[in-house]
Amino acid sequence: MSTGLERGQQPPVDVTEDELAALIGDRALARDDHLNAPGFVIRPDDVQDVLTDLRDEAGFDHLANLTAQEYADRYESIYHLRKYADPTQEVSVVVPTTTDEPVSQTAEPVFRTADWHEREAFDLVGIDYEGHPDPRRILLPETWQGHPLSRGYDQEKPQLVTLTEHANPVQPDHHDDESDTMFLNIGPHHPATHGVLHIETVLDGETVVDVDPDIGYLHRCEEQMCQQGTYRHQIMPYPDRWDYVSAGLLNEWAYARTAEDLADIEVPEYAQVIRTMGAELCRIAAHMLALATFALDVYGDFTAIFQYGMRDREVVQDILEDLTGQRLMFNYFRLGGVAWDLPEPREEFFEKTRDFLDGLPAKVDEYNDLLTGNEIFQIRCHDTGILEPEVAKQYGCTGPVARGSGIDYDLRRDDPYGYYDNLEWDVVTEDGCDNYSRVLVRMQEVEESAKIIEQCVDLLEDWPEDERTVQSNVPRTLKPDADTEIYRSVEAAKGELGIYMRSDGTDKPGRFKIRSPCFHNLSALPEMSEGEYVPDLIASLGSLDIVLGEVDR
Amino acid sequence: MSSEQPRTQIYDSTAPSTDTRDSRIGEGADDRFNSKLREAFGSTPFILTKFDKFMNWVRGNSMFMLQFGIACCSIEMMHTYAIKHDLDRFGAGVPRASPRQADVMIVPGTIVSKFGPRMKRVYDQMPEPKFVVGMGSCTISGGPFQEGYNVVKGAEEIIPIDIHVPGCPPRPEALVYGIAKLQERIRNGESTPVVVKPYELEEFGDLPQDELVQKLADDIDEEDLVMRYNWADSP
Numbered sequence A: 001m002s003t004g005l006e007r008g009q010q011p012p013v014d015v016t017e018d019e020l021a022a023l024i025g026d027r028a029l030a031r032d033d034h035l036n037a038p039g040f041v042i043r044p045d046d047v048q049d050v051l052t053d054l055r056d057e058a059g060f061d062h063l064a065n066l067t068a069q070e071y072a073d074r075y076e077s078i079y080h081l082r083k084y085a086d087p088t089q090e091v092s093v094v095v096p097t098t099t100d101e102p103v104s105q106t107a108e109p110v111f112r113t114a115d116w117h118e119r120e121a122f123d124l125v126g127i128d129y130e131g132h133p134d135p136r137r138i139l140l141p142e143t144w145q146g147h148p149l150s151r152g153y154d155q156e157k158p159q160l161v162t163l164t165e166h167a168n169p170v171q172p173d174h175h176d177d178e179s180d181t182m183f184l185n186i187g188p189h190h191p192a193t194h195g196v197l198h199i200e201t202v203l204d205g206e207t208v209v210d211v212d213p214d215i216g217y218l219h220r221c222e223e224q225m226c227q228q229g230t231y232r233h234q235i236m237p238y239p240d241r242w243d244y245v246s247a248g249l250l251n252e253w254a255y256a257r258t259a260e261d262l263a264d265i266e267v268p269e270y271a272q273v274i275r276t277m278g279a280e281l282c283r284i285a286a287h288m289l290a291l292a293t294f295a296l297d298v299y300g301d302f303t304a305i306f307q308y309g310m311r312d313r314e315v316v317q318d319i320l321e322d323l324t325g326q327r328l329m330f331n332y333f334r335l336g337g338v339a340w341d342l343p344e345p346r347e348e349f350f351e352k353t354r355d356f357l358d359g360l361p362a363k364v365d366e367y368n369d370l371l372t373g374n375e376i377f378q379i380r381c382h383d384t385g386i387l388e389p390e391v392a393k394q395y396g397c398t399g400p401v402a403r404g405s406g407i408d409y410d411l412r413r414d415d416p417y418g419y420y421d422n423l424e425w426d427v428v429t430e431d432g433c434d435n436y437s438r439v440l441v442r443m444q445e446v447e448e449s450a451k452i453i454e455q456c457v458d459l460l461e462d463w464p465e466d467e468r469t470v471q472s473n474v475p476r477t478l479k480p481d482a483d484t485e486i487y488r489s490v491e492a493a494k495g496e497l498g499i500y501m502r503s504d505g506t507d508k509p510g511r512f513k514i515r516s517p518c519f520h521n522l523s524a525l526p527e528m529s530e531g532e533y534v535p536d537l538i539a540s541l542g543s544l545d546i547v548l549g550e551v552d553r
Numbered sequence B: 001m002s003s004e005q006p007r008t009q010i011y012d013s014t015a016p017s018t019d020t021r022d023s024r025i026g027e028g029a030d031d032r033f034n035s036k037l038r039e040a041f042g043s044t045p046f047i048l049t050k051f052d053k054f055m056n057w058v059r060g061n062s063m064f065m066l067q068f069g070i071a072c073c074s075i076e077m078m079h080t081y082a083i084k085h086d087l088d089r090f091g092a093g094v095p096r097a098s099p100r101q102a103d104v105m106i107v108p109g110t111i112v113s114k115f116g117p118r119m120k121r122v123y124d125q126m127p128e129p130k131f132v133v134g135m136g137s138c139t140i141s142g143g144p145f146q147e148g149y150n151v152v153k154g155a156e157e158i159i160p161i162d163i164h165v166p167g168c169p170p171r172p173e174a175l176v177y178g179i180a181k182l183q184e185r186i187r188n189g190e191s192t193p194v195v196v197k198p199y200e201l202e203e204f205g206d207l208p209q210d211e212l213v214q215k216l217a218d219d220i221d222e223e224d225l226v227m228r229y230n231w232a233d234s235p
């Protein structure tokens, strides 16, 4: 299934705002435009209708995000739609509901990914979705009282959390004579789950018949923290801790981009080049860890590939430490630029970076020898964990996971920011749709990132000394106009990392919603692993390369 | 190493190396097995010590860590195990995947309400004597997330902690230092401090009957283990 073919089937039609308004017609009660997209307010029982039309008639096939929030007089769910073929085409569908009866129609039959999103909206904000197939809490424990992001939630109230084993959803238990399925809890403390993920698995022999990822073991209230921080300085440290696998700068960029567009801040070109270079270094480090842990998952290789991956990450972390001052939690971006210029002496920094880049091809060859060229590895990964492109789109998968299924979607190219569109590089896609393709995509992306860094280093080396502005002038307190809303995203290590922000006229955001790529990628796990063997479930999970800090936020 | 390159090039020794057994039991003593320590003992290779002291010394020098990743700090913890920092140099670098084989638990990250009972369970599964290193600000106080509605304000609310390593995240060097300190304490025979833990796993039926418990009475069995968070009393 090649990308060209897909594009041929569904030509990216440009839909103008008027056409959209005509398509929605009377169902639009009002307009509520966001900075990034036109917004249409619709009735809570028109949700499926409108979304189906937008998907089938206008080609909005990507439900990027669902934001839920409570105002003084109403609840609101915002569906952020865009197109895989052209993510700059966006539309927001705003669904208000009353405070007394916050019930809205579910969007799950139109976009599968709405399933988890609506569970989260119910969990944190308290909106009910009528017709939802599985209306449970998702991040907080089942026994939690109240909805923490709703107004008037009392954080001081005591809460109870149970420690029970979970019931087998398919058949009674394997102890039963007649039943031949077995219920298996994988996690939340398990070496293969990459953190604190709990997978409720039902096995029939060695075949997986049912998988249900249970998340929320690392739900650290990131959105609440960001809503309590001021735009200028207090929010930036948090993005580092979403995808903490050294992808800090990529995440910071998501916030920087959103806030800069919200408050209309310019970024000097020089700072954009530094940002681009730093972000790509982060991507290399993140993909190295993905490779290292994948080798660990697939054949328990703690001694060779895992250690090689760590060795190379050390080098990258060293460079990043020189640049930012920290090994992992960089906090280097500022609104309107970066914190400081490259470290002095500059030559030394460039030399170090170039050394790393020069050594990289040999290392990549080594990885290919050990990993992708390895017969055992190929047997384990070829044709396992199949994720068809149409399914991937339904679940809102992005990043290497989508590109491993042949979906040509990369925000660095399709929704350009930073300095990317001035540089020479390619978007990597593979058509295998299996675990092997996802590994290949990451390996090749490392090489592409190296290309980008090299060009950035060249540019920075020759940058005239008196034009090295690292930050533009930004007012000390930022207070964007009240009720400005925006959704912006960047291509982070795992995919589309987006942020929705609504300002309420103060120096802190009124609502801060994180669209996490891992959250979507993980939700596709049941599709990839049901019907396969349990070892392949572990391999598929590894190939999704999730970070629980970002899944749970 | 290929066979054309003899080992002499590597070790600079002409002693036979292909057949270790021979060299061990062959004629005369082979000085390769004599360490500086052995030399110090002289002709009587016996030492007199207290059994407890000996055990503490052994314990401190052979620690099995629980492979336990929670949040961002676990990335730095992995780097501590891996090459360059190599925790194994200090006799403390073998991660075990099962708590039943481990005696040190590094808690690398934020504990949230849903994970609290699970962490307590894992801790309870480790055999005595067991030790805990709290890594990062999150395990001290909740760190950057202290004000969160869902965050336990420090791992010490749930399990006793021997060593706190501050930092967000602590550098691998800091973690190595923390573990070296723990080893020192173990060698000196110091035991884990006894602290009052505000959050315990209890049977649901044993909880005082207040509003919350009554509300949940239909959903939870009397015998189910629960952890009750009294957020208002948290530091």
Ligand code: SF4
Residues within 6 Å of the ligand: A241, A329, B071, B072, B073, B074, B108, B109, B110, B135, B136, B137, B138, B139, B143, B144, B167, B168, B169, B170
């Ligand atoms: S202390 Fe900092 S780095 Fe460590 S888990 Fe907490 S937030 Fe993450």
